[in-house]
Amino acid sequence: MGDGIQITAGSGTTVNTDDLGAAGHVQRVKPVWGADGTGTDTQVAQPLPVQATIESSQMSNVGTIVTPKFASISDSASGQTAIVAADATRKIRVTAYVLVADAAVTAKFQNGSTDVTGPMSLAANGGVVAPFNPAGWFETASNTALNLNLGAAVGVRGHLTYLLI
Numbered sequence: 001m002g003d004g005i006q007i008t009a010g011s012g013t014t015v016n017t018d019d020l021g022a023a024g025h026v027q028r029v030k031p032v033w034g035a036d037g038t039g040t041d042t043q044v045a046q047p048l049p050v051q052a053t054i055e056s057s058q059m060s061n062v063g064t065i066v067t068p069k070f071a072s073i074s075d076s077a078s079g080q081t082a083i084v085a086a087d088a089t090r091k092i093r094v095t096a097y098v099l100v101a102d103a104a105v106t107a108k109f110q111n112g113s114t115d116v117t118g119p120m121s122l123a124a125n126g127g128v129v130a131p132f133n134p135a136g137w138f139e140t141a142s143n144t145a146l147n148l149n150l151g152a153a154v155g156v157r158g159h160l161t162y163l164l165i
Contacts, residue, residue, distance in 0.1 A: 015027055016028040030042065031048055033048055033049060056068070059134065061163065061165045064165075066163045066164065066165060067163075068095065068161050068162070068163060069161070069162050069163065070159060070160070070161055071083055071084050071159065071160050071162065072157075072159050073097075073099065073148060073158040073159060074155075074157050075148055075150060075155070075156050075157075076102075076150075076153060076154060076155040076156070077153060078150055078151070078153040079149060080110065080113070080147045080148070080149045081147060081148050081149075081150070082145045082146070082147055083109075083146050083147060084145065084146040084160075084162060085145055086143050086144050086145040087142070088143050089142060089143070090142055090164040090165055091140055091141060091144075091165050092139060092140045092144075092145075092146045092162050092163075092164060093136040093138075093139040093162060093164075093165050094109070094130075094136060094137050094138055094139065094146065094160055094162045095132055095133055095134065095137070095161050095162060095163060096130055096131055096132045096133065096137075096160060096161040097109075097128075097129075097137070097158060097159070097160035097161070098127065098128070098129050098130075098158040098159055099120070099122060099128050099156055099157075100122075100125070100126070100156070100158055101123070101124065101125070101126060101127060101154055101155070101156050102124065102125070102154055102155035102156070103124045103154045103155075104121075104122065104123055104124050104154070105122055105150055105151055105152050105154035105156065106119040106122070106150070106151035106152075107120050107122055107148060107149070107150055107151070107156055108120060108148075109138060109146065109148060109149075110146075110147040110148075111138075111139075111140040111141055111144050111146070111147075112141070112144040112145060112147065113147075115149075116138040117137075117138060119151065127158065132161070136163070139165070146162070
């Protein structure tokens with residue numbers, strides 16, 4: 001038996017459609033999956049199996065393709081140090097970071113001079129890791145540098161991944 005059906009006017013057989021007005025009708029289809037000749041209805045208890053892949057060289061932000069960027073951190077000055085320079089038209093969104101301190105110190109990220117994280121207390125040879133977060137951990141305003149502010153003159157090193165959005 002073939003995979004199609006014939007519909008004869010007046011036979012009582014119907015096909016569900018969505019009425020698109022002047023554009024006509026489009027057939028409504030419920031996805032099924034399985035081997036040829038079988039069909040498993042897609043539903044909450046039996047979801048459609050999907051395989052996803054991750055493209056790490058670009059992402060989408062509200063339909064706009066953005067490319068992840070990377071910055072190294074090597075700071076030992078008390079107070080504010082620019083980590084990523086301001087972009088005239090875009091925000092800096094941090095999606096991952098790592099900080100490791102040579103000695104005990106507090107560190108915080110800033111949007112210019114406004115805190116975007118609270119002070120993080122780092123122990124000697126200790127640190128913090130914020131793994132990849134596609135929504136971002138924090139961001140700056142447009143045309144504002146991303147700064148690291150240290151509570152004392154202690155070496156702090158690391159790196160971060162960010163997007164210009």
